Amino acid sequence: MSHFLVHSAATLLLQLVAQGQLDMEGALTARDRVGIQDFVLLDETTEAAFLSNLKKRFSKDLIYTYIGTLLVSVNPYKELDIYNKKQMDIYMGVNFFELPPHIYALADNAYHTMLTEFNNHFILISGESGAGKTEASKKILQYYAVSCPSTTLLNTVRDKMLMSNPVLEAFGNAKTLKNDNSSRFGKYMDIQFDGQGDAVGGHILNYLLEKSRVVHQNHGERNFHIFYQLVEGGSDDLLHQLGLERGCQHYNYLTQGQCAIVQSINDKNDWKTVKNALQIINFDETHLFEVIASVLHLGNVRFDSDSKGHALLNNNTELHWLLGVDAHRLQEGLTFRKIEAKKDQVLSPFTTDHAIYARDALAKAIYGQTFTWLVNRINESMENKDPSRKTVIGLLDIYGFEVFYVNSFEQFCINYCNEKLQQLFIELTLKSEQEEYEAEGIEWEPVQFFNNKIICDLIEEKHRGIISLLDEECLRPGDATDLTFLERLEEKMGNHPHFVTHKLADKMTRKTLERGDFRLLHYAGEVTYCVVGFLDKNNDLLYRNIKDVSLQLILCQIKMCFRLYCKYRRRPETVVTQFKSSLQKLTEILMAKEAWYIRCLKSNESKQSGQFDEALIRHQVKYLGLMEHLRVRRAGFAYRRKYDVFLKRYKPLCPATWPHWRGVAADGVEVLVQHLGYLPDEYKMGRTKIFIRHPRTLFATEDAYEKCKHELGECQLRNTKATGQRENTENRKKLVNIESCWRGTQARKEKEKRAWAVKVIKKFIKGYMTRGQAKNTDNSEYLAFVRQNYLNRLRDNLPKTVLDKTTWLTPPAVLTETSEMLRKLHYRLMVRKYVRGITPQKKFQMKLITSSIFKGKKDSYPQSVPSFICHLTSHLIGEEDINPRVIQMIRNERIKYCVPVIKYDRNGFKPRQRQLILTQTAVYVIEEAKIKQRVLYTSLKGISVSNLTDSTIVFHITREEPKQKGDLVVQCDHLFELLTKLCVIANKQNAIKVVQGSINFEIQAGKGGAVDFSTGPEPMVYKAKNGHLMVVTCQNPALLCHSRISLLMCQKTLNGS
Ligand SMILES: Nc1ncnc2c1ncn2[C@@H]1O[C@H](COP(=O)(O)OP(=O)(O)OP(=O)(O)O)[C@@H](O)[C@H]1O
């Protein structure tokens, strides 16, 4: 009993909760505990409220918060236990707002939207250096790797995708002052999915690697990780083979920043990971490390100067290790410049500075090309060659906005890139919001944004922007220097509100600027750039003879692989112009996709866990435009939900919608909100969603829902108490515990069931959509199901009699041919069974009846005998030929026999096409859907036929009432079968008379008529002058077979008469 009560109480609550989708809107129910999970629901949109909510959540390690579908992530600088398989399972296939905010929820929603809408998406991860972009992109990739369906084949593709990360990080990331694992290149990765949602391939686009880091690092920074990993983690054998010594201290290129060893980085372990990853991607890594070693050796090449100040190689032991390169040529390349004058080549000696420049330029070129080669190899290994259509989710993880004490050309490019992404974000968020209101038919007032287009234009505008001026200076003849470039900037940008230099600044600002600086007011803050090196870095030139050496070196070491990337043109585009066009292409790629956003915030500058630097975060919130985004989200309406989702949750709040609303969801929502007393300006009904203006309206509704849920639960508990089964609170607590356990279990089951159902339904929809195509992976299961289902249903619904020709199930398109074959087979089988079912005795009996009536009396009898039994079935009318209304009207009588006849009007003898149906009790004359006459066998007093070869039959009927119709005159091509059947069904053997001469009949009470018979050359039926029906029969038996012809002729004759 107690179990029953617990169960019933739980069931009620369960129903309640289940109707509301259990933990859907978890954000709302848990809001008091850990701040608000979606900023859109904040009561105030002030910065203070925003930060306070962020802080509250951060203090509880809740690093994720939504602004609508945008995810704000705060770097916790500590490992959180929220990225395990269990968490992934929880978020898999669940609606965005059903669970607390998580990067998995965003990844999952992008994935499922992609699958259902079959379109391309991208996730834009932005934030300043160290905010957590790369970590976020890795989490997403891991989520897809674990949660997407898998096969062994796909697993290898997936492994390669996952493994590309550590490899690219080793070669493209480095420790900076901002971040111990800072991305020094931009990365856009497309993950390709097939129609089933399997991750089947990937492709990476890389953007401008910060090559200068190879030869120079600021204090407190390191070179790219791979160098340290190699010299710290590489085996003795490998180091020996490469001519390297263990330890970073031996290499100039690794020690400039004076922080080769970093606590947070374990180069030895990372080396193992990279080696393993390279193996999975199928790399022959030896050559790769030879190149890396070459760079380290190059870095150790030193120069002395001779008496004229010309550079001399200090010693050439290092050159020995630049494998495969002619040491003499290299030495020449590093100490002389080759000048081509017409056909002659002149070597001009370098100063030591020039030689160092040449050496570093060579090292940068080698490393840069190696990196590009690496990305291309990874792409080859992840490539999916199957041409079938795929959808993609792109992950964009680019170096974040950065400001150092000294900022150079690299920071200029990185920050320009961030401006472009901010611009894209502004355009897309504005656009999508506007579109949603438009699509839903809701009026919308735009919110003011700071549009950073002005800064983008300042940098990239054709002929006037900084990039154009820089290129001009790089390419013009004459003595262009960094300073002439600065002067050009000052000339052109003089009054720009986002540009300032020492010369242009006011007194106060001038104090903060050096003479060689220019300052840009970026969207994310001021950055002062030092122009020194801008021209050089933008030109990225290698002296010609060094270029030859580089080519030779690389070709030797990585064999053929470099050929593609080493084509050198006379005048390549400048670095910044290449970068600008690659960003333009990237924007186009992204614009063609659906966007999802993750905005990463850096919690503090000292990379400490638990520190929430409010000023730093406020600054990021500001420049990332989060407040503006929030205002846009809330401008019209803070909250929006699909009608069915809203109704499902809140329907217990209105008697008209609880427990079920039977009509359209939108109407239900209207009824519900009216009942709740929503004021007209508090909400708007869109085409598919309800829009609620203020969060408080939703909160009030949510509170009412919570209360209602409890009341219903308590009411149930009170009932339980009243029965005397639960009297003390202790028991009540237990009851509640059991309830929640039970609810939890049920909800989990329900969730699993739903997830399963969603998968199956999706598969079916896809199968259904592609059902017309040849069998393929998309539709094979669906078609098999359709086939099996049709055959099963057919088996249970086969027509039972030969007469039944209507109940054959309509086949699906794939089975049309099969169905037709089966139908024919089945009918043939039934006919066969029927004929076989007529026992020899019965056949004999029927023949006996026919012969006893007609033998020797009717002239056409001998011709009918051979095909008699077959005719009994073959010429029958099937039920499909009988009008369904007639079948309906005589449904209580079993149809025994049915045959087409010509019926002659009693007065004018006009011929009419009719059907004659014999049931157990009567003969019916049918015209289309009407029963024209019903003659009970009991009132059938006689049947007359002539002795000639015609097929006229007169049914003599006893009339109970004078108004009743008179006798029936018909012509039937199957006279013998019809009458034999009639004898068997109605036992009318003795009523049949074969008459010589005329047959008299009654037209109506007291009025007689007659049919006269004669023979002639052609069969004819007509009304004779004496008013009788004249039937002329043919003596030629061949004509008897063509009954249809005879019927037609009869008709013709009569119509003509
Ligand atoms: N979700 C997270 N959980 C734990 N630690 C994190 C998380 N996100 C970031 N971190 C920590 O912050 C560091 C910096 O993060 P990440 O490298 O992702 O920054 P980034 O935005 O890519 O910076 P950059 O623009 O310099 O590449 C990581 O190495 C890691 O220690």
Ligand SMILES: [Mg+2]
């Ligand atoms: Mg990064």
